[in-house]
Amino acid sequence: MALQIAYFAWVRERMGVADETVEVPAQVADVGALVAWLAARDGRGALAFAEPHRIRAAIDGAMTGPDASLAGAREVALFPPVTGG
Amino acid sequence: MIRVAVGAGVIDVAAEMAAHDAGVHGASAAFVGRVRGDGELTELFLEHHPVLTASGLDALATGAAARWRLDALTLIHRVGGMAPGETIVLVLASSAHRAEALAACEFLIDRLKTDVMLWKRERFADGRVQWVEPRAGDHGRAERWD
Numbered sequence: 001m002a003l004q005i006a007y008f009a010w011v012r013e014r015m016g017v018a019d020e021t022v023e024v025p026a027q028v029a030d031v032g033a034l035v036a037w038l039a040a041r042d043g044r045g046a047l048a049f050a051e052p053h054r055i056r057a058a059i060d061g062a063m064t065g066p067d068a069s070l071a072g073a074r075e076v077a078l079f080p081p082v083t084g085g
Numbered sequence: 086m087i088r089v090a091v092g093a094g095v096i097d098v099a100a101e102m103a104a105h106d107a108g109v110h111g112a113s114a115a116f117v118g119r120v121r122g123d124g125e126l127t128e129l130f131l132e133h134h135p136v137l138t139a140s141g142l143d144a145l146a147t148g149a150a151a152r153w154r155l156d157a158l159t160l161i162h163r164v165g166g167m168a169p170g171e172t173i174v175l176v177l178a179s180s181a182h183r184a185e186a187l188a189a190c191e192f193l194i195d196r197l198k199t200d201v202m203l204w205k206r207e208r209f210a211d212g213r214v215q216w217v218e219p220r221a222g223d224h225g226r227a228e229r230w231d
Contacts, residue, residue, distance in 0.1 A: 006134075008202070009216055058137060079202070080216065081218075082200070083198070083204055083205045083216075083217045084197050084201050084204070085194055
């Protein structure tokens with residue numbers, strides 16, 4: 001499954017790119033599994049996703065939790081907790 | 086009238102207040118958030134999502150307008166680099182009476198901190214750069230409005 005992934009703030013810095021298109025294995029079915037898969041994929045992923053509880057996600061514009069399914073998703077955004085205001 | 090904006094330009098508070106008050110409102114509440122110069126901070130940078138930050142602000146404004154009887158609402162968030170003393174965020178809420186204007190203003194600033202895709206990065210005089218961590222109390226304040 002081809003998935004567009006966008007990174008923000010220190011997740012973006014640690015990944016070294018703002019976004020990428022990745023071919024995700026079929027067994028990676030939800031956001032939590034995607035984060036674990038990225039952490040295991042390479043060194044930059046290990047650095048960015050060492051603490052999964054600090055990662056937030058949005059699928060196609062809607063904020064989601066780690067259990068959210070990737071079925072039908074076009075873009076997944078991964079980022080730290082927001083700090084606006 | 087609802088006005089929502091996100092951008093890198095300086096927020097002209099006086100001009101925004103004048104535009105917001107074009108109508109006749111019994112009560113207007115305002116919140117102006119500025120960059121603090123704590124710990125020799127030289128720059129605050131706000132990262133945002135090119136699409137979702139604006140839609141998140143829109144959703145907050147729509148939510149406030151549905152919850153309180155507001156005559157006018159202005160919600161403007163600056164992004165990019167800014168210096169101590171500069172305005173980061175401006176919230177203006179007007180209603181016939183003070184209770185609704187004040188409540189809507191507080192709701193918007195509380196929810197801004199937890200619901201909208203914005204991230205702060207601090208740069209200090211000694212060269213240190215760090216991403217801001219959420220404050221423990223922010224989620225508690227935001228959840229009061231659930």
